[in-house]
Structures are given as C-alpha cells and as structure tokens.
Amino acid sequence: DSGVTQTPKHLITATGQRVTLRCSPRSGDLSVYWYQQSLDQGLQFLIQYYNGEERAKGNILERFSAQQFPDLHSELNLSSLELGDSALYFCASSVVQAGGYTFGSGTRLTVV
Amino acid sequence: QQPVQSPQAVILREGEDAVINCSSSKALYSVHWYRQKHGEAPVFLMILLKGGEQKGHDKISASFNEKKQQSSLYLTASQLSYSGTYFCGTARIQGAQKLVFGQGTRLTINP
Numbered sequence: 001d002s003g004v005t006q007t008p009k010h011l012i013t014a015t016g017q018r019v020t021l022r023c024s025p026r027s028g029d030l031s032v033y034w035y036q037q038s039l040d041q042g043l044q045f046l047i048q049y050y051n052g053e054e055r056a057k058g059n060i061l062e063r064f065s066a067q068q069f070p071d072l073h074s075e076l077n078l079s080s081l082e083l084g085d086s087a088l089y090f091c092a093s094s095v096v097q098a099g100g101y102t103f104g105s106g107t108r109l110t111v112v
Numbered sequence: 113q114q115p116v117q118s119p120q121a122v123i124l125r126e127g128e129d130a131v132i133n134c135s136s137s138k139a140l141y142s143v144h145w146y147r148q149k150h151g152e153a154p155v156f157l158m159i160l161l162k163g164g165e166q167k168g169h170d171k172i173s174a175s176f177n178e179k180k181q182q183s184s185l186y187l188t189a190s191q192l193s194y195s196g197t198y199f200c201g202t203a204r205i206q207g208a209q210k211l212v213f214g215q216g217t218r219l220t221i222n223p
Contacts, residue, residue, distance in 0.1 A: 041215075042214065043213040045210045056210045090154070100156035100159050101146075102156065103153035103154050103156075105153050106153055
C-alpha cells in the first residue's frame with residue numbers, strides 16, 4: 001500500500017456518460033497530480049493541485065475537470081466520454097513540489 | 113518538451129548490467145526515475161537535482177549531466193525483480209508543478 005488511495009479500481013461505462021475518479025493523497029502530502037496512461041503508452045500529465053489550488057494544467061480536455069477539497073482528497077471528473085478516453089488514470093502525491101511522487105494504484109476506465 | 117529515453121527496450125540475462133538514458137532539449141532542474149511493472153503503479157526510484165544533490169535507492173545509481181541535460185540510470189548485476197518499464201520524469205524549474213515523463217524503456221531480465 002503506497003498510501004495513495006484511488007477509487008474505483010475499475011470502471012466500465014458507455015460513451016457519452018460522466019464518471020468521477022477519486023484520490024486520497026498520502027498523509028501529509030499537499031500536492032496531487034493526475035496522469036493518464038493509455039495502453040502501452042507513457043504518462044500524460046493532466047492537472048495538479050496544491051493545498052486546494054490548481055497549480056498546473058497539461059493537455060487536459062475541456063470535458064475533463066478536477067478539484068481538490070479541504071481535506072486534500074481530489075476528484076477527476078470526465079464527461080461526454082469517448083472510446084479514446086479508455087485508459088489508466090493515476091493519481092500521485094508529494095510532500096513538496098520537488099519531491100518524489102507516490103502513485104496510487106490507478107483507476108482503469110473502459111468506455112464501451 | 114517530452115524527454116527522450118533510450119533504448120526503447122532491452123533484454124538482459126540475470127546478472128548483467130544495463131544503462132538507460134534520458135535526454136532533454138531544455139535545461140532541467142531535476143530528473144526523477146520510476147519503475148512500473150505491468151498493470152501496477154509507477155514506483156519512485158531516485159531523484160537527481162541540479163547541482164548534484166541525489167536522493168534514491170541503494171542498489172540503483174544514476175547521474176545527471178547538466179551540460180548535456182542528460183541523465184543515466186545504472187542497473188548493475190540485474191535481478192529478475194528489475195524487470196519492468198522505466199520512466200524518467202523531468203522538471204525544468206525548482207518547485208515545478210509537474211513532471212513530464214519520457215516514453216519509457218522496457219527492461220526484461222531473463223534467468
């Protein structure tokens with residue numbers, strides 16, 4: 001157990017639907033990062049939050065949004081889902097922005 | 113902006129050594145190394161900071177050439193457990209908000 005908790009582990013949904021992925025960072029970590037990993041691909045940065053504030057955005061689609069709550073957990077919302085959104089979505093956290101990341105076990109999203 | 117890793121894949125016998133490289137066209141502040149086994153989360157191995165400060169793993173070493181903006185990960189006397197895909201992640205400034213990851217190097221260790 002890395003200390004970063006992601007739920008659900010697996011999600012199967014239909015095109016056009018909306019889903020919410022949840023991440024609880026490791027205790028004490030203020031930074032939360034979301035990454036997308038498509039089949040056999042690298043890790044694509046989506047968005048980062050630090051202590052409740054958005055700090056950086058990657059090539060995140062307008063259909064995707066995220067937030068970090070006062071208790072530091074974060075949610076990634078994916079709407080109007082398309083087949084191409086099928087991927088592993090990882091959340092990671094770190095103590096400081098220059099520290100190593102601790103990744104959660106990921107949510108595998110399948111859009112059918 | 114994405115760092116380039118080489119080689120893309122390597123196959124070794126147990127006990128052999130491997131070097132994985134990560135190059136950037138931009139000046140870097142830090143380079144991170146992670147290992148990911150199939151279907152699992154990436155696991156942090158090591159971070160190298162501009163100026164030479166290094167943090168990480170006892171059995172794995174790495175270097176960071178600031179002039180070339182290149183980092184190399186050294187795996188010596190490889191074990192079966194070293195198999196997986198290795199990713200480097202780079203940050204261009206101190207306190208950078210995000211890491212940009214390379215495309216990965218798949219390492220296979222055979223008995």
